[in-house]
Amino acid sequence: MVKEFQNKNYWALILGGSSGLGLATAKKLAKHGMNICIVHRNSRTQETAINAEFETIKREGVQFKSFNVDAFNSEKQNTIVEELKTIFGTSGKLRTLVHSVAKGNLKPMVSKDDIPTLKHDDFALTLNAMAISLYDWTKALFEADVFAEDSRIISFTSEGNTKAWQNYAAVSAAKVTLEAITRNIALEFALYGIKANCIQAGVTDTSSLRMIPGSDKIIEHTLKRNPNKRLTQPEDVANAVYLLSKDEAAWITGTIIPVDGGEHLS
Numbered sequence: 001m002v003k004e005f006q007n008k009n010y011w012a013l014i015l016g017g018s019s020g021l022g023l024a025t026a027k028k029l030a031k032h033g034m035n036i037c038i039v040h041r042n043s044r045t046q047e048t049a050i051n052a053e054f055e056t057i058k059r060e061g062v063q064f065k066s067f068n069v070d071a072f073n074s075e076k077q078n079t080i081v082e083e084l085k086t087i088f089g090t091s092g093k094l095r096t097l098v099h100s101v102a103k104g105n106l107k108p109m110v111s112k113d114d115i116p117t118l119k120h121d122d123f124a125l126t127l128n129a130m131a132i133s134l135y136d137w138t139k140a141l142f143e144a145d146v147f148a149e150d151s152r153i154i155s156f157t158s159e160g161n162t163k164a165w166q167n168y169a170a171v172s173a174a175k176v177t178l179e180a181i182t183r184n185i186a187l188e189f190a191l192y193g194i195k196a197n198c199i200q201a202g203v204t205d206t207s208s209l210r211m212i213p214g215s216d217k218i219i220e221h222t223l224k225r226n227p228n229k230r231l232t233q234p235e236d237v238a239n240a241v242y243l244l245s246k247d248e249a250a251w252i253t254g255t256i257i258p259v260d261g262g263e264h265l266s
Contacts, residue, residue, distance in 0.1 A: 001031060001032070002032065003031075003032050003033035004032055004033065004246065004247075005029070005032050005033035005034040005095070005245075006032075006033030007033070008033070008095075009035070009088075009091045009092045009093065010033075010034050010035065010092075010093060010094075010095035010096075010148065011034065011035045011036070011037055011063075011084075011088065011092055011093065011094050011095060011096075012025075012026070012029045012034045012035070012036055012037070012094075012095060012096040012097075012098060012245070013037045013039070013084070013094055013096070013097050013098070013137075013141070014026050014036065014037070014038050014039070014098040014100060015039050015071050015097075015098065015099050015100060015101055015133070015137060016039070016040060016071070016099070016100035016101045016102060017036075017038035017039070017040055017066075017098070017100060018038060018040035018042055018046075018050045018053070018066075019050075019206070019207055020100065020102070020204070020206035020207060020208060020234055021100050021156055021201065021204065021206065021234050021237045021238065022038070022040075022098060022100030023038075023053055023234070024233075024234035024235050024237065024238035025098055025100065025234075025237070025238040025241045025242075026038055026057055027053075027056065027057055027060075027238065028235070028238035028239060028241065028242050029096065029238075029241070029242060029245065030057045030060040030062045030064075031060055032242060033060075033062060034062060034095065034096070034245070035062045035063040035064070035092070036057055036062060036063070036064050036065075037064075037065045037066070037067075037084065037087075038054070038064075038065075038066045038067070039066075039067045039069065039071045039080060040066065040067070040068055040071075041068065041069065041070055041071065042068060047068075054066060063087075065083075065084075065087060067080050071101065071133065071137075072103075072128065072129055072133055072136075074136075077136065077137065077140055078140065081140050081141060081144045081146070082144075084141075084144075084146060085144055085146060088146055093146060093147065093148035093149075093151075094141060094146045094147050094148060094151060095148045095150075095151055095152065095245060096151065096152045096153075096154065096241070096245045097137065097138065097141065097151070097152070097153045097154070098154050098155070098241060099133070099134045099137070099153070099154070099155035099156070099178075100155075100156055101129055101130050101133060102130070102208040102211075103125075103126070103129040103130060104125070104126035104129060104130050104170055104171045104174060105118065105122035105123075105125065105126050105170045105171075106167045106168065106170075106171065106211060106212055106213065107122060107167060107170070108166065108167050109169055118169060118170060122170050123169075123170050123173060126170035126171055126173070126174045127170075127173060127174050127177055129174075130171065130174035130175070130178060131174045131175070131177035131178040131181060132177070132181070134153070134155055134178060134181055134182070134185075135181050135185065138153060138185055138189070138194075138196075142189070142192070142194075147192070147193070147194060148193070149193045150193050150195075150247070150250055151193055151194050151195070152194075152195050152196075152197070152244055152245050152249070153182070153185060153194060153195070153196040153197075154196075154197055154198075154199060154241050154244055154245075155178055155182055155196075155197075155198050155199070156198070156199050156200075156201055156237070157175045157178055157179055157198045157199070157200045157201075157256060158171075158175055158200060158201060159200065159202075159203075159260075159263075159264060160172040160175055161175040161176050161179060161200070161256075165212075165218075166213065166214060167212065167213050167214075168212065178198065179198050179256055182196045182197065182198045182254070182256075183196075183254050186253040186254030187254065190253065195244075195249075195250065195252065195253035196253060196254065197244060197252060197253060197254070197255050197256075197257060198255070198256045198257070199237055199240050199241065199244075199257050199259050200256050200257065200258045200259065200260065200264070201232055201236075201237045201259055201260060202222070202226065202231065202232030202236075202258070202259065202260025202261060202263040202264075203218055203219065203222040203226075203231055203232060203260075203263065204231060204232045204233065204234060204236075204237065205219060205231050206234065219231065222263065225263060225266055226260070226261055226262065226263045227261060227262040227263075227265065227266075228261040228262065230261070232259065232260050232261060232263070236259055236261070237259050240257065240259045244257075
């Protein structure tokens with residue numbers, strides 16, 4: 001395997017990298033020589049399993065750092081950025097920032113049963129976590145001058161950006177906001193070597209999907225609809241992040257890229 005990032009002292013910072021798309025991305029980039037920093041939020045009961053996954057990344061021979069903290073707390077964010085500056089030293093730089101955050105409210109707008117419905121605060125929490133936090137982190141890292149001269153910002157959206165799904169209103173709004181922020185980052189940070197893109201992943205069987213009410217029906221429908229008759233795997237998305245992180249992808253920015261095996265075609 002070609003390790004094109006090896007000995008370049010490049011780092012990837014992955015927000016939400018302890019499972020799903022984020023973890024698969026960390027593993028893929030590490031295999032190609034990228035140093036990895038993961039920010040995640042998990043309970044103590046999950047630590048053993050998560051640390052075992054992190055050990056597989058370390059065995060790739062790259063530098064590794066993780067923070068089990070609230071990524072949306074501004075004080076924690078500042079602490080992490082300052083520590084990264086120390087870890088990077090004078091030669092290390094952030095090549096890839098991956099926003100893989102799944103923290104939102106999956107509530108209905110109306111309900112005949114005694115089920116809580118969406119409130120203003122539910123929208124605000126979801127938008128802040130799944131969209132606005134991308135800009136918060138980009139701005140903090142940019143002001144700390146840790147981005148490489150040629151760097152990539154990659155976030156994950158879904159088909160809920162244009163389609164209405166039951167109980168998905170807050171997350172759908174966040175995905176649209178995330179895409180708008182991504183386009184503007186691509187425009188306004190272009191002269192500083194920063195490229196920003198969204199990957200529109202197909203339906204992927206992750207813990208985040210399983211939190212959506214009716215996820216079994218979504219999976220069943222997707223298996224019939226997808227031209228390749230399978231779900232998207234986290235590794236499919238990780239492969240796309242890797243490709244976008246390569247030198248050859250330097251002219252791709254401000255886009256929404258489907259990575260779904262053609263799922264969006266029908």
